[in-house]
Amino acid sequence: MKNNSKAIIAFLGSILLLLGSCQQGPKKEGSTESETPNTTQETNVEPPSGIISLAESKSLYDNYTRHRLDLIKQYEAERSEVEFIPARFTSFPYAEIKQYMSYLEQEAKAANVTISSLRIYYANYPDKPDFPDGKKVVHPRQNSIFIVPTMKVDGEEYGFYIGADGNAKLIKDAVGAKEMGSKLNQREQSYASFAPSFFQDGDTSLNLNHGSSGPPPNTDF
Numbered sequence: 001m002k003n004n005s006k007a008i009i010a011f012l013g014s015i016l017l018l019l020g021s022c023q024q025g026p027k028k029e030g031s032t033e034s035e036t037p038n039t040t041q042e043t044n045v046e047p048p049s050g051i052i053s054l055a056e057s058k059s060l061y062d063n064y065t066r067h068r069l070d071l072i073k074q075y076e077a078e079r080s081e082v083e084f085i086p087a088r089f090t091s092f093p094y095a096e097i098k099q100y101m102s103y104l105e106q107e108a109k110a111a112n113v114t115i116s117s118l119r120i121y122y123a124n125y126p127d128k129p130d131f132p133d134g135k136k137v138v139h140p141r142q143n144s145i146f147i148v149p150t151m152k153v154d155g156e157e158y159g160f161y162i163g164a165d166g167n168a169k170l171i172k173d174a175v176g177a178k179e180m181g182s183k184l185n186q187r188e189q190s191y192a193s194f195a196p197s198f199f200q201d202g203d204t205s206l207n208l209n210h211g212s213s214g215p216p217p218n219t220d221f
Helices: 002-023 054-079 094-110 171-185 191-198
Strands: 089-091 117-124 143-153 156-162 168-170 212-214
Touching (some): 117 156, 168 171
């Protein structure tokens, strides 16, 4: 009797083991029992508060057309008889912007400074064939923009660059006062001739320019 009981228990145990193995899904090649499922999920990125609608974008574009474009054309017509078509945008390759952001973070980290914001300045290209750094002026007299990173000092934001000593320094201290002095004392001197002297050897600018500015070939608006 005891032998029969042991045989029945062994038989039932085998059945349970068989059922358990049938319920398990096929294992992936190379997997082990110690592996845990990947429960990490990508987090959705919320839209920034500054996102505007297409309707508002169209309105802003049209406002510039009505209140700025003709004035620019009239002004440029007085400067030259050559037809001038005002720029409506400045674009940078997406990959360049990503590289720029990585570069800013790298330089700011090395200088132990926190980037507060990116300040976008309106700009105007010179009526010359080349920039002071020797790069070609593709669109003389065109409006453009350049980007300046800022840091906070005493609760206020200021554009900064990296000095030759590796520390973050305020642009206004290197440019503002000296530019004013140059204007007062050397009125006949052009900006291109004195601008490079503002900085010392080894100083690193973080300002981004040389985007593609011009009338859209196929306007978005």
